[in-house]
Amino acid sequence: xxxxFANHHYAIVGAGLMGRLLxxxxxxxxxxxxxxxxGSSQGLDSAARIAAAMLAPLAESAIxxxxxxxxxxxxxxxxxxxxxxLAKPVFFHQDGTLILWHRQDTSDAERFASHLDRNTxxxxxxxxxxxxxxxxxxxxxxxxxxxxxxxxxxPNEGQLxxxxxxxxxxxxxxxxxxxxxxxxxxxxxxxxAESTGFDWVIDCRGLGAKAAWKDTQNLRGVRGEVxxxxxxxxxxxxxxxxxxxxxxxxxxxxxxxxxxxxATEIESEDVSPMSVRSAMELLSAVYTxxxxxxxxxxxxxxxxxxxxxxxxxxxxxxxxxxxxxALMQINGLYRHGFMISPAVLDCALELMSxxxxxxxxxxxxxxxxxxxxxxxxxxx
Numbered sequence: 001x002x003x004x005f006a007n008h009h010y011a012i013v014g015a016g017l018m019g020r021l022l023x024x025x026x027x028x029x030x031x032x033x034x035x036x037x038x039g040s041s042q043g044l045d046s047a048a049r050i051a052a053a054m055l056a057p058l059a060e061s062a063i064x065x066x067x068x069x070x071x072x073x074x075x076x077x078x079x080x081x082x083x084x085x086l087a088k089p090v091f092f093h094q095d096g097t098l099i100l101w102h103r104q105d106t107s108d109a110e111r112f113a114s115h116l117d118r119n120t121x122x123x124x125x126x127x128x129x130x131x132x133x134x135x136x137x138x139x140x141x142x143x144x145x146x147x148x149x150x151x152x153x154x155p156n157e158g159q160l161x162x163x164x165x166x167x168x169x170x171x172x173x174x175x176x177x178x179x180x181x182x183x184x185x186x187x188x189x190x191x192x193a194e195s196t197g198f199d200w201v202i203d204c205r206g207l208g209a210k211a212a213w214k215d216t217q218n219l220r221g222v223r224g225e226v227x228x229x230x231x232x233x234x235x236x237x238x239x240x241x242x243x244x245x246x247x248x249x250x251x252x253x254x255x256x257x258x259x260x261x262x263a264t265e266i267e268s269e270d271v272s273p274m275s276v277r278s279a280m281e282l283l284s285a286v287y288t289x290x291x292x293x294x295x296x297x298x299x300x301x302x303x304x305x306x307x308x309x310x311x312x313x314x315x316x317x318x319x320x321x322x323x324x325x326a327l328m329q330i331n332g333l334y335r336h337g338f339m340i341s342p343a344v345l346d347c348a349l350e351l352m353s354x355x356x357x358x359x360x361x362x363x364x365x366x367x368x369x370x371x372x373x374x375x376x377x378x379x380x
Contacts, residue, residue, distance in 0.1 A: 004353035006030035011191045011325070014204035015041075015180070017048035017162075017337055018330050020169035021082070021345050022202060027176045028085070029349075034198075035178060038185035038208065043166050047206055050226055050304035052252040052260040053162035053338040054239050055079060056097050058126050058154045060339065061119040062112055065313060067364030068336055071343035073125045074363055076158060078342035083160070087175055088168040091255050093238070094158030098141055099129075100148050100289060101243040109243050113152055127155040143235050143290055159239050161254050162338060188212075188327060198325040200352060206307035207269070209331055217315065219331060221269035221305030225278045226262035228300040233292030234259065242289055247281040251289060258299065261286050265335065274301040308334045314344055315366040318351060328352065 010026050012019050015037035023035045039045045057072030076094070083090045101109040113129060120126045130153040138145035140153065173180060188203045190196075203209050213219035236253045249263040261282055279301060286293045309315060309332035317329040330348060333340060347365050350357035360367045 004029075008032070008199040009197050010034070010200045010202065011036065011188075011196070011198045012202045012204060013037075013186055013188045013191070014206060014208060015039075015182075016043060016046040016204060016206055017166070017341055018333070018344065019202075019204035020166065020173070021341060022204065022330075022348060023178055024169055024172045024176070025345060025349060027173070027178050033178050035173065035180045036184055036186045036191075037180070037182055038205075039183065041170055041180065041182050046166070047304045047306050048162055048166060048337060050224065050302045051162045051338060052226065052239070052250055052262055053160045053165070054097070054250065054252055055094075055158040055160065055339050056154065056239065057339065058116060058119070058129065058157060059097050059099070059241060060336065061123075061126065062115045064336065066123065068313065068340060069119070069123060069126070070363045071314075071340035071365065072336065073123075074359075075340055075342040076156070078346070079158070079160065082342060083165070083168075086168045086172055088164075088171045090164045090168050091161035092158065093160070094156060095238045097154040097157040098144075098238055098240045099152035099154065099243065100144060100240060102288065103149075105243055105245065108245060109152070112243055116152070116154075129154050141237060141240070143237075143292070144240070147289070147291075157239070159252055160338065192321075192324040192327060194323055194325075196325065201325045201327050202348070203327065203329040203331075206331065207305060209307075209329065212329060213309070213331065216317075217309040217311075217332065220267075220308055220310075221271075222308045222334065223266040223268045223270055223303060223305050224262060224335065225266075225274045225282070225301070225303045226260055227274075227279065227282055227298060228302070229259045229261060229286075229293065229296040230257055230299050231259055231290075231293055231296035232257040233295055234290045235292075236290065240289065242285055244285060247285050249282060249285045249289075251286060259286075259293075259296070269305050271303050271305055274303055306334050306337070307331055313366060314340065315368065316344070316348060316351065316360070318367070318369040320369070320371045326352075 252260040319327040347360040
């Protein structure tokens with residue numbers, strides 16, 4: 001695979017999760033890569049920085065399409081491989097997901113469990129959800145056993161530390177001496193001219209690419225809000241989700257007693273600070289899961305918008321035109337960026353190396369390949 005990339009020059013615009021993954025992957029395959037980012041190397045404006053980074057295809061199967069679930073199943077073992085190849089360690093944990101509910105929400109939990117059962121019957125790659133009684137719950141997650149008498153356990157699901165990963169990818173780029181143009185907003189079309197010397201230009205700007213998708217998929221932002229807590233009195237071992245009719249939440253335990261709490265999903269591109277209502281609902285819900293959160297310290301309340309196409313599904317578009325660098329646009333990872341990005345990465349690499357992707361066909365990732373001579377405005 002190295003020979004397919006070694007003699008080519010790639011420009012990647014956007015240094016969020018996909019941009020960094022692609023830059024590292026191409027550089028490791030011997031390609032000449034340059035990375036352009038309108039913000040700083042810290043990625044403070046990246047949607048990937050404000051995330052819980054849960055890798056939970058079975059849990060997500062209750063609310064998303066089958067192809068996204070297949071991408072998530074594919075990506076779990078790939079994440080372990082990708083992280084193992086990095087020089088800087090990244091927290092990665094694969095010990096399942098716990099689903100909890102209060103007694104008054106039992107009917108909602110039963111519907112959720114039935115939905116998961118149907119999905120596992122339809123997709124044999126998904127592990128079957130396990131129903132736990134109070135004794136079994138106390139064995140795998142003793143910190144919540146006093147408040148909950150039953151639960152669902154979803155085996156094999158995982159999570160990683162999103163901020164550690166972004167930093168580790170940055171370190172990898174530095175070690176491989178990949179030229180990174182920080183604080184430089186650029187139009188990907190401007191990099192396609194023959195005079196630039198690029199063979200491929202890859203647009204990974206997320207919402208920064210709205211103009212490029214306006215005539216096809218109407219790219220939009222979906223607001224998410226998360227709270228990071230320091231809670232040394234809480235000892236949750238795995239990501240935990242609470243079923244609730246008004247504010248279902250997730251709690252993702254990271255290293256050093258840090259927990260990422262979220263759930264809100266608002267059809268808005270507003271990235272102003274978190275609302276009082278969201279903060280109160282998230283904090284009150286998390287307290288009902290474990291009383292130790294009452295003494296937690298609030299490290300951060302953060303908001304960001306996830307790039308979302310009109311069908312809420314990811315897509316890759318390739319435009320190949322004479323006398324220009326080929327343009328690849330990757331977008332629409334929505335709330336599933338960490339869960340599916342290794343699958344999207346592998347599909348993109350196949351498309352660039354052989355012009356097609358068996359992996360995309362198998363997983364159901366939408367790919368649109370066409371040739372044109374008409375320039376499209378993609379201003380950042």
